[in-house]
Amino acid sequence: MRVGKLTLPLAGCGFGWVVLESGRPGRLSVCGIPLAPRTCLQVLEAKYLAQIIVMGVQVVGRAFARALRQEFAASQAAVNARGRAGHQSAAASNLSGLSLQEAQQILNISKLSPEEVQKNYEHLFKVNDKSVGGSFYLQSKVVCAKERLDEELRIQAQEDREKGQMPKT
Helix, strand or coil: CCCCEEEEECCCCCCCEEEEECCECCCEEECCEEECHHHHHHHHHHHHHHHHHHHHHHHHHHHHHHHHHHHHHHHHHHHHHHHHHHHHHHHHHHHHCCCHHHHHHHCCCCCCCHHHHHHHHHHHHHHCCHHHCCCHHHHHHHHHHHHHHHHHHHHHHHHHHHHHHCCCC
16 A cells, blocks of 8 residues: 555635645645544535625625615605796705694695684684793694794795796796
8 A cells, every 4th residue: 555645725715725645535625634524514515604604794785786886876856846836845845853744734724815824823822822821832833843844835936926026028
């Protein structure tokens, strides 16, 4: 029997070698350190598990980026559809914290008119006064709703002025 060694790269393992010695076939070593066959399999399993995790994170990342791009495009389309007046109204909603519909519901107004806003505001403000057993929270909601509707009335008046000043062709 001949004595000798043959060192070959281990398939799938970037840092291991298979060392074949006569008399002891299949003995494994990594950088000259002998390993049990089970250890090399564990290294391969860890490598494949890491690859699967990385691929999964990439897939989820791409899907998230695609969803983010779609949401951004949809919001841009909505902004463009609303136009300038919608932009001002949206800005007013952000400042007051109430949408136009919420403010109308709070003051119980179906059609936006300054007289109806003022009349309902005064009534609800008096009814919710703390001195007559009302709620300060509800009173503050009434005030916020009136401010939001006043802002909307100001925006509508400004649009009407701009339409009246535009030259007809």
